[in-house]
Amino acid sequence: MQGQQPTVYVIDDDPSVRDGLDSLLRSVGYDARVFASPRNFLTSPPSEGPACIVLDVRMPDASGLDFQDELARTGYAIPIIFLTGHGDVPMSVRAMKAGAVEFLLKPFREQDLLDAIRQALEIDRIRLRKQAAEVDLHERFSTLTPREREVMALVARGLLNKQIAAEIGLSEITVKVHRGQAMRKMRADSVADLIRMADNLGLTDDKTNDTAPGLR
Amino acid sequence: MRREFLKYLFEMPFLWLGIVSLAGLIFIGDTVTDLEIAFAVLYVSVILLAVYSGRTGAIAMVGIACAALTIISYFLTSHGASQAGLINSTLSLVAIGATTYLAIRIEMLDATARQAQSELARMSRLMTVGELGTSIAHEVSQPITAIAANGNAALRWLSATPANHDEARRAIERIVADAGRAGDVIGRVRGLVARSSPSHDTVDLVQMINDVLELVRSEIRRGQILFRTELASDLPLVAGDRVQLQQVILNLVINAIEALAELDAETRELLVSAAADERKVTVSVRDTGVGMPAEMPDRIFEAFYTTKPKGMGMGLAISRSIIEAHGGTIYAAPNFPRGAVFGFTLPLGGKAKG
Numbered sequence: 001m002q003g004q005q006p007t008v009y010v011i012d013d014d015p016s017v018r019d020g021l022d023s024l025l026r027s028v029g030y031d032a033r034v035f036a037s038p039r040n041f042l043t044s045p046p047s048e049g050p051a052c053i054v055l056d057v058r059m060p061d062a063s064g065l066d067f068q069d070e071l072a073r074t075g076y077a078i079p080i081i082f083l084t085g086h087g088d089v090p091m092s093v094r095a096m097k098a099g100a101v102e103f104l105l106k107p108f109r110e111q112d113l114l115d116a117i118r119q120a121l122e123i124d125r126i127r128l129r130k131q132a133a134e135v136d137l138h139e140r141f142s143t144l145t146p147r148e149r150e151v152m153a154l155v156a157r158g159l160l161n162k163q164i165a166a167e168i169g170l171s172e173i174t175v176k177v178h179r180g181q182a183m184r185k186m187r188a189d190s191v192a193d194l195i196r197m198a199d200n201l202g203l204t205d206d207k208t209n210d211t212a213p214g215l216r
Numbered sequence: 217m218r219r220e221f222l223k224y225l226f227e228m229p230f231l232w233l234g235i236v237s238l239a240g241l242i243f244i245g246d247t248v249t250d251l252e253i254a255f256a257v258l259y260v261s262v263i264l265l266a267v268y269s270g271r272t273g274a275i276a277m278v279g280i281a282c283a284a285l286t287i288i289s290y291f292l293t294s295h296g297a298s299q300a301g302l303i304n305s306t307l308s309l310v311a312i313g314a315t316t317y318l319a320i321r322i323e324m325l326d327a328t329a330r331q332a333q334s335e336l337a338r339m340s341r342l343m344t345v346g347e348l349g350t351s352i353a354h355e356v357s358q359p360i361t362a363i364a365a366n367g368n369a370a371l372r373w374l375s376a377t378p379a380n381h382d383e384a385r386r387a388i389e390r391i392v393a394d395a396g397r398a399g400d401v402i403g404r405v406r407g408l409v410a411r412s413s414p415s416h417d418t419v420d421l422v423q424m425i426n427d428v429l430e431l432v433r434s435e436i437r438r439g440q441i442l443f444r445t446e447l448a449s450d451l452p453l454v455a456g457d458r459v460q461l462q463q464v465i466l467n468l469v470i471n472a473i474e475a476l477a478e479l480d481a482e483t484r485e486l487l488v489s490a491a492a493d494e495r496k497v498t499v500s501v502r503d504t505g506v507g508m509p510a511e512m513p514d515r516i517f518e519a520f521y522t523t524k525p526k527g528m529g530m531g532l533a534i535s536r537s538i539i540e541a542h543g544g545t546i547y548a549a550p551n552f553p554r555g556a557v558f559g560f561t562l563p564l565g566g567k568a569k570g
Contacts, residue, residue, distance in 0.1 A: 020365030
């Protein structure tokens, strides 16, 4: 989304396949980066824009599936397309369950691979957009004063201004001011919008027990 | 026919030299001695010598020649009683005829046995190739995958504006190389499954071992095995049947891979080595696998003896018969600290029988 050329990582220990895919992906216009093993991939600097991995499942130093688990543990949710030399059903089921975009049997049709890559990059774009939105949301939230945060959390719980005022011991007018400030700082168009943001920030679950026990 | 005969002569010159000189000596002896002495019976030894040629036609020809020499020598011999001489010569001819017949029968039985052995060996090769099916499919599909990718890439590079000829050329060069690689795999498999009669080749063991290892490369990768070779660079050529020797090496390597499959990945090691001294070549396959059962080294080479759940118990038995037919020995021993060593020796410069 940052207007960058999407990156496709190819991890395959077979130099012929690696070189072939490298040329193919560059000819299509992707920024192709090839690696002989998952280890080499993990030690390389990550790219900025949307990316996906094309991974051979059968490799000597770590099986593709173990690598998928490892990536998932580190929280790097980059989409993976699996390539395999032989159709192993339990293996493909495990891979798909763990979130693989596609499981292609070698030799595969070029169109199948390119379709899978397109789909994977789209998934990654959405992921990046979400991630960016979340970062943005947290940044905006960090500009709120403690009082404004408190009011925002209570609004999100569905309380009226009057109830909030009673809850935290302020006048209704002051609550209204804090509420207006919170909405402005959070750039919320409506109360519904503010509630959705509070939801994304996790305010609705956290604050329930701390701030509003008396209202139960 | 004539050309074939010349070929036999050329194949075993010393045998034929021996046959001709022995027959000549007997002929001289038969001619100079009295007619009463049945010297011609000794031609039997010439016929028995001819059995080593391994050709029924050659044995028959030697028999006929011996009979002809007996008759000629009967007419050439001037001293002694001619009646007794006639009887003796007839007896000699009968002995020569009977021996020739028996020698031909022996040779035919021998040929049948050899045929059966080679068919059995071939069956076992086919089974091995069957076991390697997924690996071989993988070895073929890798270059094909690369070819398809490069082909599509080349098309795109050429149809881009402006066309990128350098990239397209490089992609096409890789296609050519990968096609060669796929062809090599197929050639190796075909070499193993082809129906071929036992042959006497001059075999480069190092190249043969590398060929076999190419076939099982993906098994080795899949097994996550730490794998090394120590192949003497100046290994002399050996005489033997290329396909059968290849089969023995394949058997030993596959056994080792299977023995390693049950262990932790860190401890899976496989070493294939080949070395020679003045008299023999030794090839050994050393693994750090589960090792051998306690009763043993001898029993494991027996037919139908197996420790593998899916094994037929034929691999090592066939390997032993192949190595012994080449005048060599096959052996098994525990490896230190763990696993097993299987290997064989082949004589250098010695005679190899089919």
